[in-house]
Amino acid sequence: KGEREENETEKGLRVADKGFLNTAVISSEITYIDGEAGILRYRGYPIEQLAVHSSFLETAYLLIYGALPSRKQYNIFETEVMQHSMTHADAEVLFRAFRYDAHPMSILTSAFASLGSMYAEANPSLQGQNLYTKGDAASIAAMDKQIYRLIGKATTLAAMAYRIRQGRDFVVPPAGLSYTGSFLYQMDHLGEEDYVPSPVLEKALDVLFLLHADHELNASCTTVLQTASSLVDPYSAISAGCASLYGPLHGGANEAVIRMLISIGSPDNVPAFVEQVKKREKVLSGFGHRVYKTSDPRSFIVRKTADEVFKVTGKDELLETAMRLHDVAMSDEYFIKRKLAPNVDFCGLIYRAMGFPLDFFPVLFAVPRVVGWLAHWRQMMLQPGGVKIWRPRQIYVGPTKRDYIPIDSRV
C-alpha cells in the first residue's frame, strides 16, 4: 500500500526510480556493458576486437541477427541494404520544405517518420497488428524488408539533410562503394567524374559507425522500444529514437563538446573553465556517463582513430585544449570522486577535422544507431509471449479528491 490512497495498488510494491537508475525493463541478448570495468561487448564480442577486425555492416548483421554472418549471408545483407539506399522522389519534396537553417536532426527525424507514410505494407495498423510478431517466415521477411530499408536509406536521408542546408542538389547513391564510402560520396560529390572518398576517412567513419551502432538501453533506444511497444510501424519508432537522440545530454553531446572547446578558447583557459564546472556554472560535455564509472572503452578507439585521421587532415586546433581538459579533469578530486571520465563524444574532434559542420555531428551518431534500434526492435517483436505495451506507473503527488466549483463561485 502506498502512503496515499492515490498510490495504492493491487499489484504490490511500486518502485519509484527517477531516471530509471536501476530499473531493467527487458531481458536482452544484444549488448553487454560493465560500467565499472569499462567493458562493452556486442553479442559477446569485445568492441575492441570488432573495431579492428569487423566492419560496420558486418557488425550490423551481428547485432540484428545474433551471429557473425557467413560470406553468403553477408553478401545478401550488404546487397539488400545498399539496394534499398534509393529514396522515392517524393522524399525530395519533403526536404525542400525545410528552411535553409533547419537543424539536420530535425530534418532527419521528420524524414524517418515520413518513410512510414510511404510504405503502407509496413504498417501494423493497416496490415494486422501481428504483422511482425508471428515469428513465421512471412513476418520475419516483413521485418527484414524494413530493416534493409531503414539502414539503406539512413545514409541517403542524412546526406540529403546535409546537402539541402548547403543549397546543393541531391546525389543518387552510387553503386559499388562501401556503406560509409557511399555516404561520403553522397555528401561530398560536387560533380567531379573521378571523385572517390578518401580511404582513410572512409575507414575511420566505418570504425566510428561501428562504435556507435548500439549501447543497450540508452534514452533513444528506450524511446524506440517504448514507441514500438504500441506496435506502431518501425519508421515512426526510429523517428522517435532520433528525436530522443537529438538532446544535448545524449546524441547532441558530440556537438556540445566542440561548442564547449571553442568557448574555452585556449589550453590556458582550461583550469578556470574546470573551476566553473565545479561551481556548476558550466557543463563539461563529453564527460560522465550513466553506466560507465570509468573511461568509456570506445574513447580509446576514438583516440586511435583520431591519430589516423589527423595524419590526413592535419591536427584540429582544438585538440590541445581537449587534451589539457582531459588532464586537468582526470586529476581533479571533483571528477575522481564522481567517477567522471571521457565518454565517446570527443569523436566530435574527428568529425570536425573531416570537415563536417558542427550541427551535423548528432546525425553521424543517429545513422549508425539505427542499427542498434532495429536490433532491439526485432528482438522485442520476436520475444516469447508477444509484445507487452510499455506503461510505467507514477507516484501521484497532486491534490487529493476535491469538488468542482462553478467559475463565478471561485474566489
Ligand code: ACO
Ligand atoms: N560535468 C560535471 N559534473 C558532472 C558531469 C559533467 N559532465 N556529469 C555528471 N556530473 C556530476 C553531477 O553534477 C553529479 O554531481 P553531484 O552528485 O554532486 O550532484 C554527479 O556527477 C553524478 O551525475 P548525474 O547527473 O547524477 O549522472 P547521470 O547518470 O544522471 O547523467 C550524463 C549522465 C547525462 C551523461 C551526465 O554525465 C552529463 O550530463 N554529461 C555531459 C553530457 C554528455 O557528455 N552526454 C553524453 C552521454 S554519452 C552518450 O550519449 C554517447
